[in-house]
Amino acid sequence: MSAKKTSSAPARSAKKAAAPAPAASTDGVAPTDIPTPEAPAEQDALPLFSELGLSEPIQQAIDEMGYRHPTPIQAQAIPYVLMGRDVLGVAQTGTGKTASFTLPMLEILSGSRARARMPRSLILEPTRELALQVAENFVNYGKHLKLTHALLIGGESMAEQKEVLNRGVDVLIATPGRLIDLFERGGLLLTQTRLLVIDEADRMLDMGFIPDIEKIVNMLSPLRQTLFFSATMAPEIRRLADMFLNNPKEITVSRPSSVASTIVTGLAIVDAKEKRRALRKLLRAADMQNAIVFCNRKRDVDVLCKSLIKHGFSAGALHGDLAQSLRFSTLEAFKTGELKILVCSDIAARGIDIGGLSHVFNFDVPFHAEDYVHRIGRTGRAGRTGHAYTLATPDEEALVQAIEKLTGKPIPRIEIPGVETLEWSDEPRGNGRRKPARKGSAATPAPQQEAPAAPAVAAEDATPAPRKPRRAQGGTAGGPSAAPSPRRDSGLLPAAPDQPVTGFGSDVPAFMQLPRREKSVIPANE
């Protein structure tokens, strides 16, 4: 293609030897957007990156990262982007979406240089973490090019960002709030921005960003190329696409609200007060590399994270109330494996791409069924088996039903050894009583999927804990009732030595025997 220096061997600055080793996701840096470097047998049939029309420096970076075959969205989108067409991509993260725009953007931009305060391209992301992830993508694939990029996000010094902009950037990666702020202060000109990416449009919509996006789009020249990505194509999204795009090439690579078949799921109904203990059992039982634990509330993220740390787990918290520097450093520590468990709000439910994530736990049933799909979609990537287990309380039947309706399949019920399994309460909500709990919940006795009832141990009929009257918690035990203040950590169950998880001794579920690196995730504490 165009004339670029075929950098002989520029700083392989990456911390890891940039060897051709295909170690895709152990890398942690999450360019895992591009799955499966080497497909064993049938790879002849697959397209190659080298056929996509990317020039040498970019191809070299791809090679060095060990990727040979583009994913479907990459194979389909890249040629059109290079042609200058608008693209409407319906794809979720994990399908290789990010690289499907970063790679051709690098190609297009590599022809010329940036001018002061006039970014040549703009990428809009709904969260700061996603913005960072895209920036990493540019670092990885652009390492043999001399292009510059800047991250324009809230929570960090504006002075610094301004300075970078003043020097001129090729790629500006931004969250809407800060971008508009800076624009209104006159620190930014978008008149020369001819390439616009609107990523995660459905999420932008959910988050109420659309007016901001419209405002931003109006700052740009109509003579621009626009790439628009969304995980779903609801009518509202379609309307937006019609508004922003010009004769787009439409590419769809995944159906919305589908649960990847590589994810083994399970759900346990337990008392609210037992959740932390139940989670610990699951964390210890599972032979996992790393896990994300989702909570519905920021406050609960903090409480749970502290609790886990207190119990000897390697855990960190992530939600929007934490300082930006902490957010990034926690995420980085998790990606590098320094932290094994990331406890977070829905900030990380979508888009965040962490290579080789083995487990997702829903400490709370998400309020919206689609969020369930997004959350558990963090695992089971790139053809690898992932595990997603959910803890529900007896009054959450409706939420679970909504999920099962959306995904079209029931979540197999599991039991957790040593933790009492309850049933759905008849009462709509929070109203005391429940059906007399029976063991071996009739709810969904026979897992209809291939043995997903992994951590369940049917034999565990000896569930010790005598049934306590649920909801008796009102006064004591730090009941969730009042307590708006961060609940004291001592609300934890006394560190009564959890009984060793039984049931894995003689009957180890098949998925746990899959080859994984043998480091044990969790300090076998206590």
Added chain:
DNA sequence: AAAAAAC
């Protein structure tokens, strides 16, 4: 109901 995003 909750979460995210600007100062």
